[in-house]
Amino acid sequence: MGIPMSVDVRDLTDERSAAEAVDAAFAVLRSADERFSPYREDSELRRYERGETAPSADLQEILQVARDASAASSGAFSIQAPDGSLDTNGVVKGWAAERAAGVLREHGSRRFCLNAGGDVVTAGEPEPGRAWRAGVRDPFEPTRMMAVVELRDGAVATSGTYERGAHVWDGRTGETGAALLSATVVADDLTTADVLATCVLVLGVEGVAWAFAHGAREAFGVLPDGRVVTRAGVAGVPVPLG
Structure with a gap:
């Protein structure tokens, strides 16, 4: 996916078991990249777009997440890029990382942290009480x-324009760019957090309050002038969370 990823597993003390769990989790991430990348002409996403294959159950799930997010955001969220092609990256990273977390759980882990390019999904605690x-x-x-x-x-996810520039578009207008410089959302799972963060980035100031009605535990955005938008409104200076 072109981003650094890491896993910290605390409760699988047997080295072989831990290695097997992590390898299986990363296999999920690699598979998602191969199958749903908009940059690979042989990916399932591109073949589906060309009408060469029916969508798999996984692709159907990803498309449904996108449809639900589009409806909830009144069209602001969209996987149809301005050039008309499909780009599911706004769903796939969080979805794949959440799937990878599920694989860790299947291998018996209940205390881990998976970091997918700064978007994080956790289980349990690294140590009791912390x-x-x-x-x-x-x-x-x-x-x-x-x-x-x-x-x-x-889970927590951040969407922003400060590294990759105006790569996020408004599905209502097709225009790239965003009202916020970055948006961060905390939610129960990374699929939700990732999609909501993108929605908030596009929706702007009103998107922060909107996120709380759609599954966010916490949310905030940063305006281009450095002010921070919280549930309570626009703050004059950054306000740390938690």
């Missing part, structure tokens, strides 16, 4: 964290 801690990068300063989110059995 939550997993996920840093949210300051969009203006890559060496500084603007917030730290504490997680137990949850």
Whole structure:
């Protein structure tokens, strides 16, 4: 997927069992990249788009997540790129990472943290009485964290334009760009957190409050002038979470 990924498993103390669990989790991520990448002409996504294959159950699920997000956001979220092609990246990363987390659970892990390019899904605690801690990068300063989110059995995702530029588009207009510089959402699972973060980025200030009505535990956005948008409104300075 072109992003760094890591897994921290705390409760599979047998080295072989831990290695098997992590290998199986990464196999899910590699498979998702191969099958649903918009950059591979032989991917299932591209073959489906050309009418060469029927959608698999997994692709149907991804498309349904996208349809639900589009309906909930009044069309702001869309997997149809401005050039008319399908681009499911707004769903697939979170969906695949959540699937990988499920594989870790299937292998018996109940205490882990999976980091997919800064989007994080966790289970349990790294040690009794302490939550997993996920840093949210300051969009203006890559060496500084603007917030730290504490997680137990949850996920956090950030969508932004500060690294890749205007790569997110508004499904209502087809225009790229966003009202916010970044948007961060905490939710029960990474599929939800990832999709909601993209929606908030496009919806702008009103998107933060909107996210709470659609599955967010916490959400905030950063305006281009550095002010932070929280559930309570626009703050003058960044406000750390949790």
